[in-house]
Amino acid sequence: AQSVSQHNHHVILSEAASLELGCNYSYGGTVNLFWYVQYPGQHLQLLLKYFSGDPLVKGIKGFEAEFIKSKFSFNLRKPSVQWSDTAEYFCAVTSSGNTGKLIFGQGTTLQVKP
Amino acid sequence: ETGVTQTPRHLVMGMTNKKSLKCEQHLGHNAMYWYKQSAKKPLELMFVYSLEERVENNSVPSRFSPECPNSSHLFLHLHTLQPEDSALYLCASSPSPGRGAFFGQGTRLTVV
Numbered sequence: 081a082q083s084v085s086q087h088n089h090h091v092i093l094s095e096a097a098s099l100e101l102g103c104n105y106s107y108g109g110t111v112n113l114f115w116y117v118q119y120p121g122q123h124l125q126l127l128l129k130y131f132s133g134d135p136l137v138k139g140i141k142g143f144e145a146e147f148i149k150s151k152f153s154f155n156l157r158k159p160s161v162q163w164s165d166t167a168e169y170f171c172a173v174t175s176s177g178n179t180g181k182l183i184f185g186q187g188t189t190l191q192v193k194p
Numbered sequence: 195e196t197g198v199t200q201t202p203r204h205l206v207m208g209m210t211n212k213k214s215l216k217c218e219q220h221l222g223h224n225a226m227y228w229y230k231q232s233a234k235k236p237l238e239l240m241f242v243y244s245l246e247e248r249v250e251n252n253s254v255p256s257r258f259s260p261e262c263p264n265s266s267h268l269f270l271h272l273h274t275l276q277p278e279d280s281a282l283y284l285c286a287s288s289p290s291p292g293r294g295a296f297f298g299q300g301t302r303l304t305v306v
Contacts, residue, residue: 112292112293114294123298124297126296180288180290182294183239
């Protein structure tokens, strides 16, 4: 069965620090990969996605992620975080066929101190 | 605003009540989903509808009953719930399988 693992459950950073959130998935076939963000009191929003092509994908708000197929990883990065990046971040995977259901990781809570 | 609207935003219900959650999307998407988000747990997929047909039911107790009358609307009927069912229930829609999903703001359900 597909599964997604996010290594960091709670991350605390100061503004301007660099961010990297780990995500590993288990699935042997072709997958599509996503990072979602949930700001306090708001709905889940798509940050970025990978379907195929360049394994380094850029998303909104300066976020990027790199797909490393050999490591089954899709880590999220941002060179310099801001206080407004405080939120919960979810990695998700889906296969391209069938129902396309999203399998989510446990989420990582990011707290950025001003 | 994601284009996926859920009502109500908050719901408190007793264990003997019957209530329904509503989800609406006018994005022209073919697939709709119900997810449950509990504290400290990953989002759990409950039901998947594709072209108004239920294609997946993830071992959800029968006290949760979904309904998809057309491609724009999805309901989750609730009856005789338990306190542990208290959670945020999220609806999502997708243009096609595997292309990611757009989420509503959720219904915060409290069972007392």
